[in-house]
Amino acid sequence: MDWIYEPWPWYVSGAAIAFVMLLLLLMGNSFGMSGNLRTFCTLCGADRHADFFKFDWKAQRWNLLVALGAVIGGFLASNYLTADPAVAISANTVNELQSLGFESAGSAYLPEELFGSGIWSDFKALGLLAVGGFLVGFGARYAGGCTSGHAISGLSNLQWPSLLAVIGFFAGGMIMIYFLFPLIF
Template sequence: MDLILQPWPWYVAGPLIAIIMFLLIFMGKQFGMSSNLRTICTMCGADEKASFFNFNWRAQKWNLVVIIGAAIGGFIAMHILSADPAVAINPETVSNLNGLGFESAGKAYLPVELYSLEALTDWKALIILIIGGFLIGFGARWAGGCTSGHAISGLSNLQLPSLIAVVGFFIGGLVMIHLLFPLIF
């Protein structure tokens, strides 16, 4: 039982993702979370406001199962299969984050300083979340997909634009965490 309460190693999780990707490719489907958001927006009437949302969302409703599965899987993993909700990160990283004011580093899954209801009353945290959300949405639209779509589905299909996007995501993440993050906090 104790093995179940540990994160799955790459040699278990990786092949499971590969099997799912093989099945999706075999069925002629593509995976990505941002496409699910596009489908939901279209279902809610966004196609009347912007041509980007003008498509047959019914052909994509199979993909909405991904959102439901991610929510249910995340809940099960967090509340049933996890002995400790904290992410095991390097002690030096915990020390660096503590120095930036993130006292929950190494103790919680997400930093409560940014991802809690109390954080919504802090103007700095709220601005960071709004700007971050805007940049993620802009980047996903500009790159023609999100990190999961490019890194999992696009690379599985050997698409050069996905490789370029993934390299860009990593470079952007490194610039953010090493150059901008210390300036913000």
């Protein structure tokens, strides 16, 4: 039963994702987590305040099951299928992150410095999370979808805008890590 605690090989995970994308394509649907959030917000009444949320959310109910499955799957994987919660990263990366103040680097999946209970009293961490959340939300709306929607669904459907969005996501990530992140920490 040790195989349960090991990550799946890329060719198994990739084939599973390709199979799901084929099924969605044959059913005339597309995948993306930001679409789930839009559906959920509309379900909660956001359509009374913004035209963006005025659409037939009942036709997207299946999308809410995708979001629920992601939450349940993440919970099961982290609590029952993970032998070691640490991320396998190189010693050089651990040392570099620790020099930036991330003491939990290499020993925890989420950095305690950003996601621990201490952030509620650290205004810098709260500010970074708030600005980051706003930028991710704005970027997903401006790009017409999130990273999962463009990278998985859009690219599998050979959509040119999704290719441009994915290139932009990677370029933005590289700029953040190599130029902005060292200035912040």
